[in-house]
Amino acid sequence: MTSPPAEKSQPIRPQTPETGEPKRIISTVSGALRRNGKTARPPAAAPPAPAVHVENLDAWYGDFQVLRDIRLDIPEKRVTAFIGPSGCGKTTFLRWVNRMNDTVPNARAEGTLTLHGLDVLSRRTDVVDLRRRVGMVFQKPNPFPKTSYENVAFGPRLHMKLTRAELDTLVEWSLRKAALWNEVKDRLKTSALGLSGGQQQRLCIARAIAVGPEILLMDEPASSLDPRSATAIEDLIAELREEYTIAIVTHSMQQAARASDYTAFLYEGRLIEFGPTEQIFTNPEKQETENYITGRFG
Amino acid sequence: MKPTVLQDPERRASAMRSIAGRRRRDRAFLSFCVATAATSVLVLIVLLASIVLQAAGHATKSPVETIVVETRQERKYGADPASAERVPSADADPAALFAALDENGDGQLRRRELARDARASFGRLVDRFDRDDDDRLSAAEFADAADDSTIQWMRRNLAIFLSSPPNPEPAEAGIYPALWGTVYVCLVCALFTLPIGVGTAIFLEEFQPRNRWVKRFHAFVQLNIANLAGVPSVVYGIIGVTAFVGMFHLLGEARKPALEIGVEYYDQFVTAGDQILLVPVEAAGSPLSVAREGLEARTPDGRTIEMHALPPGAPLPDDPQLLARTVREGDEGGRISEKAWYYTRLPFGRSVLAGGLTLMLVVLPVVIIASQEALRAVPDSLRTGALGLGATRWQMIRRVTLPAAIPGIMTGSIIAMSRAIGEAAPILIISGIVYISRVPQHLMDDFTVLPLQIFDWAGRAQQPFHELAASGILVLLAVLLSFNALAVLLRHRLQKPLS
Numbered sequence: 178m179t180s181p182p183a184e185k186s187q188p189i190r191p192q193t194p195e196t197g198e199p200k201r202i203i204s205t206v207s208g209a210l211r212r213n214g215k216t217a218r219p220p221a222a223a224p225p226a227p228a229v230h231v232e233n234l235d236a237w238y239g240d241f242q243v244l245r246d247i248r249l250d251i252p253e254k255r256v257t258a259f260i261g262p263s264g265c266g267k268t269t270f271l272r273w274v275n276r277m278n279d280t281v282p283n284a285r286a287e288g289t290l291t292l293h294g295l296d297v298l299s300r301r302t303d304v305v306d307l308r309r310r311v312g313m314v315f316q317k318p319n320p321f322p323k324t325s326y327e328n329v330a331f332g333p334r335l336h337m338k339l340t341r342a343e344l345d346t347l348v349e350w351s352l353r354k355a356a357l358w359n360e361v362k363d364r365l366k367t368s369a370l371g372l373s374g375g376q377q378q379r380l381c382i383a384r385a386i387a388v389g390p391e392i393l394l395m396d397e398p399a400s401s402l403d404p405r406s407a408t409a410i411e412d413l414i415a416e417l418r419e420e421y422t423i424a425i426v427t428h429s430m431q432q433a434a435r436a437s438d439y440t441a442f443l444y445e446g447r448l449i450e451f452g453p454t455e456q457i458f459t460n461p462e463k464q465e466t467e468n469y470i471t472g473r474f475g
Numbered sequence: 476m477k478p479t480v481l482q483d484p485e486r487r488a489s490a491m492r493s494i495a496g497r498r499r500r501d502r503a504f505l506s507f508c509v510a511t512a513a514t515s516v517l518v519l520i521v522l523l524a525s526i527v528l529q530a531a532g533h534a535t536k537s538p539v540e541t542i543v544v545e546t547r548q549e550r551k552y553g554a555d556p557a558s559a560e561r562v563p564s565a566d567a568d569p570a571a572l573f574a575a576l577d578e579n580g581d582g583q584l585r586r587r588e589l590a591r592d593a594r595a596s597f598g599r600l601v602d603r604f605d606r607d608d609d610d611r612l613s614a615a616e617f618a619d620a621a622d623d624s625t626i627q628w629m630r631r632n633l634a635i636f637l638s639s640p641p642n643p644e645p646a647e648a649g650i651y652p653a654l655w656g657t658v659y660v661c662l663v664c665a666l667f668t669l670p671i672g673v674g675t676a677i678f679l680e681e682f683q684p685r686n687r688w689v690k691r692f693h694a695f696v697q698l699n700i701a702n703l704a705g706v707p708s709v710v711y712g713i714i715g716v717t718a719f720v721g722m723f724h725l726l727g728e729a730r731k732p733a734l735e736i737g738v739e740y741y742d743q744f745v746t747a748g749d750q751i752l753l754v755p756v757e758a759a760g761s762p763l764s765v766a767r768e769g770l771e772a773r774t775p776d777g778r779t780i781e782m783h784a785l786p787p788g789a790p791l792p793d794d795p796q797l798l799a800r801t802v803r804e805g806d807e808g809g810r811i812s813e814k815a816w817y818y819t820r821l822p823f824g825r826s827v828l829a830g831g832l833t834l835m836l837v838v839l840p841v842v843i844i845a846s847q848e849a850l851r852a853v854p855d856s857l858r859t860g861a862l863g864l865g866a867t868r869w870q871m872i873r874r875v876t877l878p879a880a881i882p883g884i885m886t887g888s889i890i891a892m893s894r895a896i897g898e899a900a901p902i903l904i905i906s907g908i909v910y911i912s913r914v915p916q917h918l919m920d921d922f923t924v925l926p927l928q929i930f931d932w933a934g935r936a937q938q939p940f941h942e943l944a945a946s947g948i949l950v951l952l953a954v955l956l957s958f959n960a961l962a963v964l965l966r967h968r969l970q971k972p973l974s
Binding site for chain 1 (some may be wrong): 477478479480481487490491492496497498614674683685787854856858861862863864865866867870874875878879
């Protein structure tokens with residue numbers, strides 16, 4: 178489906194949900210939505226200012242086009258979930274926000290992608306500075322084979338010259354933020370590889386926020402973890418949304434419904450629908466979205 | 476509470492490292508890696524060129540060519556056989572020879588005494604057995620005593636073996652210079668191989684080329700490294716001779732080097748008062764100084780003295796002060812040189828440096844391939860993790876990739892170094908000398924190595940030399956095993972923080 182040219186200039190902004198009874202309640206995820214009622218903030222009357230603004234974004238790996246004409250705004254200090262079947266381009270999109278795709282040979286992108294006004298895709302944009310402002314957490318926990326302390330201190334050391342005391346404070350603060358401090362404070366000097374999978378992933382989150390990013394990208398952060406650790410990560414996301422803009426890719430519909438404020442549904446490289454999570458899950462506009470959410474395909 | 480570095484923009488600004496600086500270091504590192512890779516490839520080009528050129532030299536030569544060899548004797552005394560008789564012969568007077576040794580007072584005599592001592596101790600044992608009239612010393616006691624004596628001998632023989640230069644007398648021959656030659660050559664080899672090998676491996680594994688030409692260069696290097704690893708080591712010996720020893724004959728000969736650093740030449744005179752006088756000379760090739768009145772000279776301990784020259788036949792003065800600086804007019808000095816430890820010349824000649832560099836050629840492909848394997852074993856997730864935090868490539872490699880790969884790199888390199896220790900063929904071509912009586916003093920000194928010494932002994936007809944060869948092999952094995960033990964230890968030590 179190609180969008181008409183008139184729509185092209187106007188990026189899809191999340192719409193405020195209609196008040197009143199939703200038209201349909203989709204049974205599989207409505208429970209998750211209700212449980213989440215206490216933590217999810219109701220979307221503001223006007224959508225918040227965009228942290229990331231995307232227009233006409235096309236992306237290729239070699240000759241294969243992965244993203245087609247993506248237009249959306251990721252709102253500031255909200256959690257935006259990206260859902261869609263495998264291979265629909267969610268991860269690729271995320272990896273363009275901090276230009277991780279630079280490391281992939283033959284990867285290229287055209288269009289507009291700005292982060293607080295910074296032209297991300299421009300050749301002149303320094304990826305080193307960009308990646309300091311855009312933290313990323315990967316699908317598989319990837320702590321460095323160093324101590325927990327060294328892992329968290331790694332990012333700040335790359336970018337800054339800090340005193341020992343400053344670094345200590347920063348590490349403690351980041352670990353507290355990642356709800357890991359109580360578990361690792363006695364073994365900061367032992368290898369991070371000795372931590373459990375869930376702890377490792379929270380360590381990676383602590384490592385990402387230690388450099389003070391503006392936005393956190395999470396690529397299926399809980400998919401390789403057991404349900405309990407996954408819940409811990411979700412709780413952590415709920416807390417971090419106060420301070421960070423978070424973009425999360427997930428395969429779990431429940432997770433998207435529980436943890437996010439806005440949801441974008443991608444299918445075959447196109448952005449099918451983007452709106453407040455509640456609306457996407459209860460009252461989707463497009464038939465494909467409903468089919469996907471209800472598990473009829475994908 | 477949020478840390479000040481994240482909150483206070485001023486502190487944050489002052490703490491930030493400059494991106495330009497980080498980029499600069501990144502580029503410098505890339506250039507280093509490219510340079511090392513280029514060096515590795517240059518090796519191949521040099522290999523092909525030198526071998527083809529040499530083979531061409533052989534192919535174009537006329538089939539019969541008479542080579543006139545002038546022996547040293549002939550050069551000195553003329554080809555007249557009668558005059559050759561005047562050459563002093565070593566076996567003319569053993570007593571005088573021994574006295575001469577004594578006079579030198581060097582270690583050689585001490586070792587001879589050691590050997591004599593060992594024989595004497597056995598003699599005393601036999602004496603004791605003989606003197607015992609009532610036969611109370613049992614056979615067992617004798618065996619014990621003999622055992623003690625054997626152990627003593629073994630200790631002494633080992634000491635002799637480890638601390639003596641080679642000698643035509645097997646009982647007094649040792650491997651001291653060869654042992655140290657091996658150590659020095661391998662040190663030189665390691666110092667050059669590790670940076671070049673690891674740099675090339677990083678270039679091949681960590682820098683993905685985007686530019687078309689860099690891509691081709693990348694593929695070219697990769698292909699050639701794989702090919703070079705299989706080249707027999709004797710071939711490298713021939714490159715070593717062409718490239719390092721002779722430097723393609725572009726820079727003169729080792730005896731008349733084009734460039735020398737760290738050497739001073741003197742002409743040496745011995746005065747009537749047995750004082751040594753040194754007259755500084757400009758270059759190795761300048762004519763010998765001739766003794767004359769007032770020529771400024773230096774004593775070995777640094778004093779400056781004016782030479783006093785007497786015409787031939789004139790009576791010597793009585794004053795010992797004057798005698799100490801008196802020479803005969805018209806005497807020629809003997810050319811000697813004083814070389815600093817950093818003495819360097821171009822071309823290198825048959826030197827430690829040339830040997831080390833040739834061994835580098837032998838093991839470089841092995842080190843590169845081992846390092847590549849080690850780097851490949853580092854999971855990509857660590858690289859993306861570091862890059863995702865905003866590391867430059869150099870920061871990523873220095874702080875994540877290399878620390879994770881270093882155990883593998885070390886193991887591969889040390890195994891490659893043990894191969895270098897055991898190589899005889901290239902060194903045979905480079906050095907070819909086995910009768911070296913001293914440890915190399917500087918990078919340009921002659922040298923020999925253990926495998927070469929063993930090769931020499933093993934090739935002799937007499938049985939005692941074969942025993943020496945076997946002992947030499949034991950020492951070589953001990954060196955090899957200690958290297959491998961070091962590899963295991965390092966691997967163990969470096970892996971600890973990972974697991």
